[in-house]
Amino acid sequence: MAVGKEFIKGLYKENPVFRLMLGLCPVLAVSSSVNNAIGMGVAATFVLVCSNIFVSLIRQWVHPKIRIPIFIMIIATFVTIVQLVMAGFFPALSRSLGLFIPLIVVNCIILGRAEAFASKHHVFISLIDGLGMGFGFTLALIIIATFREVLGNGTWLGMPIFGPTFQPVLFMIQSPGAFLTIGMLLGLFAWYENRRATKKHG
Amino acid sequence: MRDILRFGATLTIVALIASGSLAWINKITRPRILLQQETELNNGLYSVLPNSDKGKIDPVLDGDAILYYKGYADKDKTEFIGYALLALGTGYSSTIRTLVGIDPEGTILGIKILFQQETPGLGTRCEEIRSGETTPWWQEQFIGKPSLGIAVDKDNGDIESITGATITSRAITNSIAEQAKTVLDRIDDTHP
Numbered sequence: 001m002a003v004g005k006e007f008i009k010g011l012y013k014e015n016p017v018f019r020l021m022l023g024l025c026p027v028l029a030v031s032s033s034v035n036n037a038i039g040m041g042v043a044a045t046f047v048l049v050c051s052n053i054f055v056s057l058i059r060q061w062v063h064p065k066i067r068i069p070i071f072i073m074i075i076a077t078f079v080t081i082v083q084l085v086m087a088g089f090f091p092a093l094s095r096s097l098g099l100f101i102p103l104i105v106v107n108c109i110i111l112g113r114a115e116a117f118a119s120k121h122h123v124f125i126s127l128i129d130g131l132g133m134g135f136g137f138t139l140a141l142i143i144i145a146t147f148r149e150v151l152g153n154g155t156w157l158g159m160p161i162f163g164p165t166f167q168p169v170l171f172m173i174q175s176p177g178a179f180l181t182i183g184m185l186l187g188l189f190a191w192y193e194n195r196r197a198t199k200k201h202g
Numbered sequence: 203m204r205d206i207l208r209f210g211a212t213l214t215i216v217a218l219i220a221s222g223s224l225a226w227i228n229k230i231t232r233p234r235i236l237l238q239q240e241t242e243l244n245n246g247l248y249s250v251l252p253n254s255d256k257g258k259i260d261p262v263l264d265g266d267a268i269l270y271y272k273g274y275a276d277k278d279k280t281e282f283i284g285y286a287l288l289a290l291g292t293g294y295s296s297t298i299r300t301l302v303g304i305d306p307e308g309t310i311l312g313i314k315i316l317f318q319q320e321t322p323g324l325g326t327r328c329e330e331i332r333s334g335e336t337t338p339w340w341q342e343q344f345i346g347k348p349s350l351g352i353a354v355d356k357d358n359g360d361i362e363s364i365t366g367a368t369i370t371s372r373a374i375t376n377s378i379a380e381q382a383k384t385v386l387d388r389i390d391d392t393h394p
Contacts, residue, residue, distance in 0.1 A: 029322075030322070032322050032323035033322060033323050036322050036323075061212070062212070063208070063209060063212065065205075065209060066209045066212060066213055069213060070212070070213065070216050073216055073217060073220045074216075074220070076220075077220040077223060077224055080224055080227075081223070081224065081227050084227050084228060084231045084235070085227065085231060087231065087235045087238070088230075088231030088232075088234035088235045088238070089231070089234060091238045091242075099319055099322070149323075152323070153323065170365070170366055173323040173324060173366070174324070174366070
């Protein structure tokens with residue numbers, strides 16, 4: 001059924017980070033630990049789903065020429081509402097995720113999906129697309145963060161992996177580590193897809 | 203021309219709905235947010251002044267501004283514990299707010315970082331709690347040391363900086379030393 005396909009595509013075939021190359025700025029910044037990665041992924045997925053639903057709902061009344069400012073207004077409003085409600089009613093969650101919520105406004109995945117999908121499809125399928133893309137984003141974040149945290153800090157989700165004699169590769173938690181990890185993974189995915197293509201077509 | 207008017211009208215409507223909803227949500231959440239901040243400050247005060255939770259903690263004001271707090275172990279204010287100060291330090295990417303409890307001689311009794319937005323994985327390790335423990339390991343080294351003149355190892359002091367987070371470590375440490383000096387000087391002036 002079409003619904004399953006729209007969800008699954010966000011995980012691998014059209015993974016927003018490794019395929020569509022969207023949202024790379026927050027990915028670089030937030031992938032230094034798996035805990036942060038999960039937090040950012042969940043928050044971004046929530047905003048993405050809400051934004052997709054809203055954009056899809058009003059798609060008939062928005063003239064194409066002014067669609068971008070309207071999408072941005074919707075996204076920024078949602079993110080601020082999430083921020084305020086969390087600070088007021090879920091203070092513990094707000095403390096651990098607080099840094100990442102404002103970062104979601106500049107996450108290109110949200111604007112990208114609003115433009116490429118939600119503005120052209122009905123509400124339910126836009127919701128599914130948002131979920132799939134959000135999960136794919138979270139998955140990508142977790143994979144990158146695993147490399148960076150294990151090599152750069154010797155831990156995974158805060159739990160030590162190696163013994164006390166492990167010398168962490170410090171630059172992995174800093175910017176160079178982010179670029180290197182993402183670059184390597186992109187190369188790996190491209191190589192794998194290449195092999196599959198040549199195998200298929202002989 | 204008609205297009206411009208139509209576009210203008212649509213954008214204005216969307217902007218009005220957006221700002222209206224935000225203003226409404228802000229109004230609803232504001233009292234709760236203020237309450238959370240107050241609760242966090244109070245919990246912080248009790249935690250940096252040991253034995254003060256059964257007693258009283260009074261703010262000392264200058265007009266409307268709170269300079270520091272005086273902590274007592276009992277409600278009748280006969281057993282004076284020390285002072286609680288709020289230290290502000292310019293960190294790597296945020297202004298770090300640290301609550302510090304000191305005894306009348308300036309020895310640090312307790313420390314709690316109230317707010318920081320430093321680099322995740324580096325500066326944020328100032329609040330990191332190792333699995334199996336209950337308090338941030340980096341902050342423990344402050345307790346028992348004199349607050350006046352406290353400095354990081356790179357400035358010939360006793361405090362071990364966090365690897366890769368020199369600026370954050372220095373900002374917190376220096377803010378404590380400065381605020382302790384300001385408050386203790388002021389106390390010496392008014393109660394010689």
